[in-house]
Amino acid sequence: xxxxxxxxxSQTVNPxxxxxxxxxxxPAEARAMFRSGLAVPTAGWSRGYAxxxxxxxxxxxxFDVLLFAQRNPKPCPILGVLDAGEVTGPLLAGGxxxxxxxxxxVYLDGQKVAEPTYISEYWRDDLVTFIxxxxxxxxxxxxxxxxxxxxxxxxxxxPMYKTNVRCEPAGSxxxxxxxxxxxxPASRVADAVRITSRYPAVHGAPVHVGNPAELGIGDLxxxxxxxPVQIPEGHIPVFWACGVTPQAAVMESRxxxxxxxxxxxxxxxxxxxxxYLVP
Amino acid sequence: xxxxxxxxxSQTVNPxxxxxxxxxxxPAEARAMFRSGLAVPTAGWSRGYAxxxxxxxxxxxxFDVLLFAQRNPKPCPILGVLDAGEVTGPLLAGGxxxxxxxxxxVYLDGQKVAEPTYISEYWRDDLVTFIxxxxxxxxxxxxxxxxxxxxxxxxxxxPMYKTNVRCEPAGSxxxxxxxxxxxxPASRVADAVRITSRYPAVHGAPVHVGNPAELGIGDLxxxxxxxPVQIPEGHIPVFWACGVTPQAAVMESRxxxxxxxxxxxxxxxxxxxxxYLVP
Numbered sequence: 001x002x003x004x005x006x007x008x009x010s011q012t013v014n015p016x017x018x019x020x021x022x023x024x025x026x027p028a029e030a031r032a033m034f035r036s037g038l039a040v041p042t043a044g045w046s047r048g049y050a051x052x053x054x055x056x057x058x059x060x061x062x063f064d065v066l067l068f069a070q071r072n073p074k075p076c077p078i079l080g081v082l083d084a085g086e087v088t089g090p091l092l093a094g095g096x097x098x099x100x101x102x103x104x105x106v107y108l109d110g111q112k113v114a115e116p117t118y119i120s121e122y123w124r125d126d127l128v129t130f131i132x133x134x135x136x137x138x139x140x141x142x143x144x145x146x147x148x149x150x151x152x153x154x155x156x157x158x159p160m161y162k163t164n165v166r167c168e169p170a171g172s173x174x175x176x177x178x179x180x181x182x183x184x185p186a187s188r189v190a191d192a193v194r195i196t197s198r199y200p201a202v203h204g205a206p207v208h209v210g211n212p213a214e215l216g217i218g219d220l221x222x223x224x225x226x227x228p229v230q231i232p233e234g235h236i237p238v239f240w241a242c243g244v245t246p247q248a249a250v251m252e253s254r255x256x257x258x259x260x261x262x263x264x265x266x267x268x269x270x271x272x273x274x275x276y277l278v279p
Numbered sequence: 280x281x282x283x284x285x286x287x288x289s290q291t292v293n294p295x296x297x298x299x300x301x302x303x304x305x306p307a308e309a310r311a312m313f314r315s316g317l318a319v320p321t322a323g324w325s326r327g328y329a330x331x332x333x334x335x336x337x338x339x340x341x342f343d344v345l346l347f348a349q350r351n352p353k354p355c356p357i358l359g360v361l362d363a364g365e366v367t368g369p370l371l372a373g374g375x376x377x378x379x380x381x382x383x384x385v386y387l388d389g390q391k392v393a394e395p396t397y398i399s400e401y402w403r404d405d406l407v408t409f410i411x412x413x414x415x416x417x418x419x420x421x422x423x424x425x426x427x428x429x430x431x432x433x434x435x436x437x438p439m440y441k442t443n444v445r446c447e448p449a450g451s452x453x454x455x456x457x458x459x460x461x462x463x464p465a466s467r468v469a470d471a472v473r474i475t476s477r478y479p480a481v482h483g484a485p486v487h488v489g490n491p492a493e494l495g496i497g498d499l500x501x502x503x504x505x506x507p508v509q510i511p512e513g514h515i516p517v518f519w520a521c522g523v524t525p526q527a528a529v530m531e532s533r534x535x536x537x538x539x540x541x542x543x544x545x546x547x548x549x550x551x552x553x554x555y556l557v558p
Contacts, residue, residue: 063342070345070357078349083450171362200557278479278557 164216175249332522443495454528
């Protein structure tokens with residue numbers, strides 16, 4: 001209760017002042033906290049529940065976005081779509097897509113203009129919401145497999161990088177593959193591949209292991225989104241396709257209005273991580 | 280050569296006058312025969328290559344169709360999409376979607392008006408082609424696993440049935456789940472499930488085993504599409520989601536123009552069945 005009170009009045013919460021039990025919150029409880037204004041990265045929240053990226057575009061762009069996702073399923077695994085004007089759905093039962101994500105990014109004509117905690121003022125009845133899988137889903141599985149996740153341990157946002165790999169375009173939409181990076185002990189890289197490949201609906205196996213230069217990443221210490229993490233001795237940087245990719249691509253097409261989540265500040269859905277596990 | 284000559288002049292080929300080596304033809308060779316007018320079901324053709332269902336609709340309906348597929352991935356696994364007006368693509372290199380399928384079904388305002396061997400006369404620059412996975416892909420794997428496929432053995436088209444299960448709608452598109460049926464020896468049903476579940480991109484595991492009445496199928500001897508097959512003693516009817524489903528759904532929305540393949544008369548693609556195998 002004290003926690004909730006603290007949260008409700010906070011618009012600029014220090015990421016280290018997280019609720020101690022954030023991993024035990026239900027998705028509905030977590031969304032209620034974000035609806036109340038809490039604006040923090042969601043790694044480690046609502047353990048066992050799938051987190052998701054957002055991409056909200058006008059209806060006229062929706063086919064191109066959905067086709068882009070179909071052609072680039074590793075970075076853009078679609079978990080659900082809210083039809084034009086819909087603000088809730090089975091992935092966020094009782095929720096509201098305009099308020100329930102901790103922080104959004106608003107683009108006008110492809111330019112970032114705001115990172116608000118609500119998007120009610122931008123809402124239009126022709127907006128279609130794409131809910132895109134997030135690699136946070138397999139982080140629980142990695143940790144259960146005894147592989148620690150650096151950005152959770154270091155209490156920062158996952159580092160994300162634009163690469164020199166181009167996605168397959170679709171209509172007006174094209175852009176670079178964006179990846180997230182996790183340092184993995186050399187002896188556990190094969191296990192990390194094996195574990196994450198069982199979650200094809202949420203980015204699946206890594207796209208690259210060990211050589212950031214080949215992806216066009218000059219300095220791991222300067223991610224394009226999120227925070228840098230310390231890479232322990234003997235750890236290899238491993239790269240997974242990232243759900244910020246559709247956001248980066250939509251930006252290149254400069255629609256009048258587009259809205260994403262703020263990197264690392266995800267929608268916490270009612271789907272369980274295990275719903276996306278394949279045998 | 281004699282075979283080819285026979286084929287080129289034939290518009291109503293007897294299905295039993297198939298080329299003896301049809302399983303050994305490359306996809307390009309098979310498509311060339313269909314382009315020349317051969318109009319037969321494609322089960323057993325171009326062994327090892329993925330066959331596909333077609334759904335061609337005007338651009339204005341394309342988002343709803345793609346969203347319908349996203350929401351109903353078991354019956355509607357999208358293998359590829361040709362953008363508005365495109366007639367070829369990587370799944371049919373050097374081919375032409377207007378001529379390379381053995382037989383099409385043309386619908387005007389939701390009514391079937393023709394089953395031509397070409398659709399050139401209906402083509403418009405705003406038509407978007409959806410190439411949808413087909414259960415024929417896993418039939419090779421079943422046969423390699425020692426499970427015979429009745430409709431291939433009996434040299435008929437696979438039997439398909441509309442069910443009483445409704446798909447999840449998307450925009451203007453809604454309709455029933457359509458299933459294909461294969462009789463499987465009771466001792467091999469578990470193997471058939473295991474083998475086909477490794478092909479999630481082409482309908483995957485069965486949706487139902489053994490009780491047609493529960494799907495609203497009154498008489499297995501009277502399929503809604505394709506041909507009846509004899510069910511041997513001791514065999515169980517096993518039902519897989521079928522790629523005719525999007526066609527059945529689009530029909531309910533009565534677009535001015537829509538074109539599908541004729542049931543069982545598939546597009547033979549350049550993708551290998553093994554491309555869709557998961558570990």
